[in-house]
Amino acid sequence: MREVSRDKIKAFLALLPSIILIAVFVYGFIGNTVWISMLDWGGVGALAENPTLNFVGVQNYFDLFTGFLDGRFRQDLVNAVYYSVLLLAGAVGIGMFIAILLDRKPRGEDFLRTVFLYPMSLSFIVTGTIWRWLLAPQGGVNIVPTFFGGEKLSFQWLSSKQAVLLFNWQNLLPVMLYVAAFVLIVIGLFCLKGNPPRALKRYLLPGLGLGVAVWLFGDLLPQIYFMEETHGFNLATLGIILATIWQYSGYTMALYLAGFNGISQDLMDAARLDGASDWGYYRHVAIPMLKPITISAVIILSHISLKMFDLIFAMTGPDNAETGHPALNMYLTTFRANEFSKGAAIAIVLFLLAAMFIVPYLVSSYRQRRARS
Amino acid sequence: MNKSLAKLLFALAAIVMLGAMPAQAASSLSGELEIFSWWAGDEGPALQALIDLYNKENPNVKVLNATVTGGSGVNAKAVLKTRMLGGNPPDSFQVHAGQELIGTWVKADRMEDLTPLFKEMGWMEVFPEGLIKNIGTDKGIWSVPVNIHRSNVMWYVPANLKKWGVEAPKTWDEFFAIAPKLKDKGIVPLALAQNWTANHLWESVALASLGPDNWDALWSGKLAFDSPEGIKAWELFGKVLEYTNADASSLSWQQATDMVVDGRAAFNVMGDWAAGYMNVTKKLAPVSGFGWLASPGTGGEFMFLADSFGLPKGAPHRDNAVAWLQVLGSKEGSDTFNPIKGSISARTDSDLSKYNAYGQSAAADFAKDRIVGSLAHGVTANETFMGDFATVMEMFLKSRNAQAAGKMAQQIAVKSGIGK
Numbered sequence: 001m002r003e004v005s006r007d008k009i010k011a012f013l014a015l016l017p018s019i020i021l022i023a024v025f026v027y028g029f030i031g032n033t034v035w036i037s038m039l040d041w042g043g044v045g046a047l048a049e050n051p052t053l054n055f056v057g058v059q060n061y062f063d064l065f066t067g068f069l070d071g072r073f074r075q076d077l078v079n080a081v082y083y084s085v086l087l088l089a090g091a092v093g094i095g096m097f098i099a100i101l102l103d104r105k106p107r108g109e110d111f112l113r114t115v116f117l118y119p120m121s122l123s124f125i126v127t128g129t130i131w132r133w134l135l136a137p138q139g140g141v142n143i144v145p146t147f148f149g150g151e152k153l154s155f156q157w158l159s160s161k162q163a164v165l166l167f168n169w170q171n172l173l174p175v176m177l178y179v180a181a182f183v184l185i186v187i188g189l190f191c192l193k194g195n196p197p198r199a200l201k202r203y204l205l206p207g208l209g210l211g212v213a214v215w216l217f218g219d220l221l222p223q224i225y226f227m228e229e230t231h232g233f234n235l236a237t238l239g240i241i242l243a244t245i246w247q248y249s250g251y252t253m254a255l256y257l258a259g260f261n262g263i264s265q266d267l268m269d270a271a272r273l274d275g276a277s278d279w280g281y282y283r284h285v286a287i288p289m290l291k292p293i294t295i296s297a298v299i300i301l302s303h304i305s306l307k308m309f310d311l312i313f314a315m316t317g318p319d320n321a322e323t324g325h326p327a328l329n330m331y332l333t334t335f336r337a338n339e340f341s342k343g344a345a346i347a348i349v350l351f352l353l354a355a356m357f358i359v360p361y362l363v364s365s366y367r368q369r370r371a372r373s
Numbered sequence: 374m375n376k377s378l379a380k381l382l383f384a385l386a387a388i389v390m391l392g393a394m395p396a397q398a399a400s401s402l403s404g405e406l407e408i409f410s411w412w413a414g415d416e417g418p419a420l421q422a423l424i425d426l427y428n429k430e431n432p433n434v435k436v437l438n439a440t441v442t443g444g445s446g447v448n449a450k451a452v453l454k455t456r457m458l459g460g461n462p463p464d465s466f467q468v469h470a471g472q473e474l475i476g477t478w479v480k481a482d483r484m485e486d487l488t489p490l491f492k493e494m495g496w497m498e499v500f501p502e503g504l505i506k507n508i509g510t511d512k513g514i515w516s517v518p519v520n521i522h523r524s525n526v527m528w529y530v531p532a533n534l535k536k537w538g539v540e541a542p543k544t545w546d547e548f549f550a551i552a553p554k555l556k557d558k559g560i561v562p563l564a565l566a567q568n569w570t571a572n573h574l575w576e577s578v579a580l581a582s583l584g585p586d587n588w589d590a591l592w593s594g595k596l597a598f599d600s601p602e603g604i605k606a607w608e609l610f611g612k613v614l615e616y617t618n619a620d621a622s623s624l625s626w627q628q629a630t631d632m633v634v635d636g637r638a639a640f641n642v643m644g645d646w647a648a649g650y651m652n653v654t655k656k657l658a659p660v661s662g663f664g665w666l667a668s669p670g671t672g673g674e675f676m677f678l679a680d681s682f683g684l685p686k687g688a689p690h691r692d693n694a695v696a697w698l699q700v701l702g703s704k705e706g707s708d709t710f711n712p713i714k715g716s717i718s719a720r721t722d723s724d725l726s727k728y729n730a731y732g733q734s735a736a737a738d739f740a741k742d743r744i745v746g747s748l749a750h751g752v753t754a755n756e757t758f759m760g761d762f763a764t765v766m767e768m769f770l771k772s773r774n775a776q777a778a779g780k781m782a783q784q785i786a787v788k789s790g791i792g793k
Contacts, residue, residue, distance in 0.1 A: 043757050044790045047457065047481035069784055072764040137620040159623035161771060236622075318447065319568035320622055321767035335451040337760025338477065 030351065037061070037344035046338040060345035071229050073346065074169055076324040078231040080353075083241060083325070084305040090245035092297055095252025100282055102253070103260040113257070117250040124247070128314025131243035132158065135315075157239035158316050158323065166232035174214050181211035236322035240315055244305070252297050259290040299361050303354045326350050403433035406693040408682075409456075410467035411449035413442040415649070419713035423519075426709055427700045434693050439463055450756075457483060462685040464694040469751030470508045470518050470679040472592075476755020476790070478683070479515050485684040486513030490695065496702050499720045503744030507752055508681065516681035517702045520716035523645045523735050524747040525577040525668040525676040531661070533636045541640070545581060545609060545669045548640075552616040555639050562616035564638035566629035571621070571766055572749040574642050575610050581670025582606040585743050592746070592753040594791050598782035607775035614773070622770075631655075634663070642668045644678070644750070648731040649715030659730040667738075675742035678750035679719060757789035 037060055039053045064070050098116055102109055119127065134140040135157035142153040167175070188203030263286055271281045287294075309327040316323040318332055326346055334343030406427075412420040417440070424436050441449035446467070453466055457478070468474045478484050491497055491514050497505070500518070508516055529541055537555060542548035552562035565574060580588050583596075583606055590596035597603060618638065621629075630647050632638035634655055641647070648665070651657045667674065682701055688694050700706045707718040712727045717736045725733050746752030751759065762785065769778040 043788065044476060044480045044755065046757075047454065047477060047483065049482070051481075069761060069764070069781060069788075071768060132623075135623075137623055156620050156623070159620045161619075161622075316623070317567055319763045319767065321764070321771065322622065331451075332760060332763075335454060336447075337757050338454075339757065339760070 033344045033347055033351075036341055037348050039341050041341040042337075042339035046340060056341075060342050061349070063342070064345055064349065071169075072321055072324065073326065073329055074229070075231050075234075075321060076326045076329045077349075079234060079237055079324055080306060080308075080326055082233045083237055083244075083308070084302050086241045087244050087248070087305045088298055088301055090241065091248040091252050091301055092294065094245060094249040095297070096256050096287070098249065098253045099256035099260060102257055104278075113254075116253050119247045120251050120254075122247070124310040125314045127243055127247050128311045131239065131246075132315045135239045135242075156236070157242075158236055158320075160235040161322060162235045163230075163232035164235065166230045169229040169231055177210060177214045181207045181214065183207075184210065234322045236316070236320070240312055240323055243311060243315065244308070247311075248301060248304075252301075255293050255297055256290060259293045260286060263289060295361060299357055302357045306350060306354050306357075401433055402431045402693050402696055404690050404693060405435045405437055406465075406690055406697055407437040407439050407463045408465055408467075408697065409439045409441075409449070409453060409463035411441055411443055411446040412467065413440045416714055419710050422709050422713055423700065423706060426706055427697055430700065431693070431696055434696075457685065460687075462687055462689075464688045464690050465682045465684060465697050467680055467682055468516060470516050470681040471746055471752030472755045473751030473759070474508075474516055474681070474683060475510055476757070478685070479510065479512075480755070483686055484515050485686055487515060487517065487684060487698070488513045490517075490698060490702075494699060494702055499704075499722055501719075501721060501739070501744060504677070504679070504719060507677075507744070507746045508679070516683040517698045518679040518681040518719040519701050519707070520680055520711050520714055521719045521735075521739060522678050522716050522750075523675055523738070524573065524678055524750060525580060525671045525674065526643065526645055526647070527666050527668040528630065528633055528641045528643060528647055528651070529639060529664050529666075530633060530636065530657075531664045533633075534639065534664075536636075537639070539639070541664065541666050542669050543666065543672060545578070545613065548616075548669050549612070556616065560636070561618045561632060561638035562640065563613065564629040564632040564641040565614075565617040565621040566624040566626045567622050568763060568766060568770075569749060570626050570629065570643065571770060572762065573644065574613070575766065576676065576748045577642050577668040577671060578610045578613055579606040580674060580676060580745065581668070582609045585674050585745050588745055592748075592791060594786070598786055599776075599779040603782070604775050604779040607769065607778045611769075611773045611775055614770070627654075645731065645735055646715060648729075652729065652731070653715075665731065665734075673742055675738050675744050676747050677739070677744055678747040678752055680716075754791060755789055758785055758791060761785040761789070 038055060038057055040056045040059075041051060041053050045051055064073050102113060102116075106112070136142075137154075137156050137159065141157070142155065144153075146152050184203045184207030188199045188207060191199035191203060267285060268281060271285050276284065307327050308325055309331065312323055312325050312328055318328060327350060330343050330346040330350065333339045333346060408420075408424070410420060420438070420440075424438065428434070428436060441452045443449060446469075449467075453463075456462060462483075468478070474484070488509075491500075491505075496517075504518065504521075505514060508514060508518060527541065534541060537558065537560065539551045539555065540547075542551060548562070555562045563574075565571060583591065583602055587596055587602055591598065591603070618624075618629075618632070626643055626647070627650060629638070629641050630643060630650055633641045634651065634657065645665075648659065648663075651663045652659060655662075657663045666672075682698060684691070684694055684698060701710075702720075704718075704720060704722060704724075707720050708724050708727055711718050711723070712729075712732070715732075717723070717728065717732050717739060721740055723736065725736055728736065748754055748759070748762070754762070762782065765778055765781045765785065768781065769775075772778075
């Protein structure tokens with residue numbers, strides 16, 4: 001008993017320096033950023049020795065989401081969402097596909113593995129520069145068809161001003177309420193069999209009520225300002241997504257390949273014996289077993305995509321609203337326009353977005369561990 | 374007796390030392406001098422020439438060249454901010470002359486007033502009045518300009534224009550008359566590059582639309598951006614944009630200039646560093662190889678931008694920094710630096726024989742034209758305005774809504790303290 005407690009004290013003392021450092025330099029600074037984001041530090045006298053700072057509460061956040069001048073931030077946010085979703089789908093899908101191909105042990109597997117993993121070792125600035133050349137409107141990818149006697153492509157990978165899937169930011173609130181109503185109704189329908197009164201009271205009626213209310217009185221919801229503001233998926237971001245997928249699919253491939261190798265040969269033989277085809281084996285046995293790997297790949301890639309900065313800077317420069325990204329916007333707002341508080345607010349929004357992905361994962365893995373022990 | 378002699382000698386020694394000390398300090402400076410700039414690429418040799426000149430006069434000062442790379446100071450400005458806020462200012466730093474300095478560092482009370490230095494060196498007489506007005510406020514003069522660039526220049530290749538049978542336009546109406554013809558031939562009438570060059574084009578178009586008096590009124594807050602005149606400038610700009618290339622946002626300014634040189638585009642509005650690029654890199658001779666004109670509708674107006682150095686409060690080696698500023702403002706310093714950098718001297722008495730044909734014509738215009746400040750290069754507005762203006766520009770490039778752009782510009786003007 002005494003032995004154990006002495007061990008505990010030793011462990012605690014060994015960890016203490018890192019705990020203190022992390023408390024100050026991670027959590028303390030997060031707290032400080034939250035505090036700064038609630039001040040009005042910015043504008044003309046921002047760089048004075050002792051700038052006058054006032055507490056303005058959540059005004060900066062309010063401005064970011066509804067202010068007339070911050071349409072750029074909202075477009076960046078929309079860009080980041082599309083960017084994250086497409087990057088996840090692309091990198092996880094392609095990585096898994098390559099991993100399956102390599103898992104079949106083709107000749108030269110080691111060599112191919114190195115080839116696919118290699119892009120990971122490059123820095124984003126290098127990747128960005130290479131892909132900027134490849135996607136240049138007058139050359140690169142666009143002239144590839146001419147080698148096969150085809151027409152030159154004219155798609156402007158990084159400078160297209162086109163956008164698809166447009167929606168009006170003013171309508172976002174009603175749209176979100178509709179979605180909420182829809183989700184409530186769907187949950188209600190699922191619960192209807194098990195516990196009808198509860199499903200009706202908890203989900204169906206509120207869902208219906210909400211939907212009808214928005215439908216009837218949606219026009220009364222506050223409009224943000226006098227002109228409509230449309231945001232959408234900018235086609236110019238395709239080039240950036242392509243480059244990021246190129247860089248990260250090797251990484252997901254490595255994750256999956258390690259997972260596939262970890263599955264015991266017996267399992268594969270058993271599946272074969274039960275008459276599973278190759279496709280069936282991967283579809284019903286291997287990939288479901290690798291769910292933890294998929295989840296960790298999604299978590300890692302999603303927070304990388306939310307923080308993306310250098311690749312975009314290298315590929316399209318800082319001032320390209322078409323390919324803008326909140327992290328880039330944060331840098332420019334803080335260090336170019338001297339709006340320190342607004343920059344801090346953008347940083348906190350980004351932090352919360354990343355937390356949205358990571359916290360549920362941490363909670364669920366913590367629960368699993370507790371359940372196991 | 375002995376004692377009093379010793380006393381006398383001691384007093385004498387003290388007097389001699391007292392007298393010698395200031396004399397010594399004035400004659401030879403020593404210690405270090407840290408110069409902070411973003412002149413790393415083509416401008417590096419020009420900066421080095423200045424440092425050599427400084428070291429010739431002050432051999433005991435060790436010059437630290439703290440350069441942070443990145444065009445127009447994108448990275449350097451961020452580094453400078455961290456250093457200044459951290460209480461570790463360099464002895465002297467490079468900054469675009471005008472509001473970019475005044476609206477940022479002077480408003481924050483971080484700079485020393487240089488008026489005494491200007492008076493002592495006789496610079497009030499040799500720098501043009503319009504320039505001093507733009508780099509100073511009613512409280513003082515804040516930086517020493519090293520060079521002058523012109524922003525409102527339209528570039529073309531005379532041989533190409535001859536081939537296509539067009540003349541370089543003097544007004545935007547003339548441009549609109551010839552632009553469709555060029556477009557029909559598959560030639561881009563006006564080459565444009567990434568975002569900041571759109572700001573650059575906007576200021577030339579707006580100057581043409583508003584005229585110099587209204588342009589100055591815009592920045593002193595006497596004319597609103599969403600006034601009819603302000604909106605008209607955006608409308609004209611929208612019309613001009615219709616004759617630019619669609620892939621602009623993925624090009625650097627050099628690539629836009631290349632389009633003119635290769636004959637893919639007819640004109641390009643760019644600052645006069647384009648002259649250096651075409652002359653040195655592209656090996657075209659001024660006048661015969663490439664031609665220039667004040668951008669349409671701005672003849673007789675010189676939209677300037679200048680690199681300058683200021684003196685931050687609390688500079689660790691103030692005396693050395695003042696000596697550095699004296700070198701920068703001197704005729705010798707100016708004529709050493711500018712021919713290499715490809716700009717003209719801010720002084721009206723510079724030795725024109727050292728400059729090429731373009732430099733000579735620009736210097737002649739600088740001496741007689743109406744001088745106005747450039748927005749895209751930090752003369753007329755502070756950093757807060759410029760940061761937000763990039764957003765306004767992006768919105769306009771996308772929506773082409775002149776009304777909304779005018780309103781937004783007015784809002785950011787109010788926010789950043791222009792036009793209260």
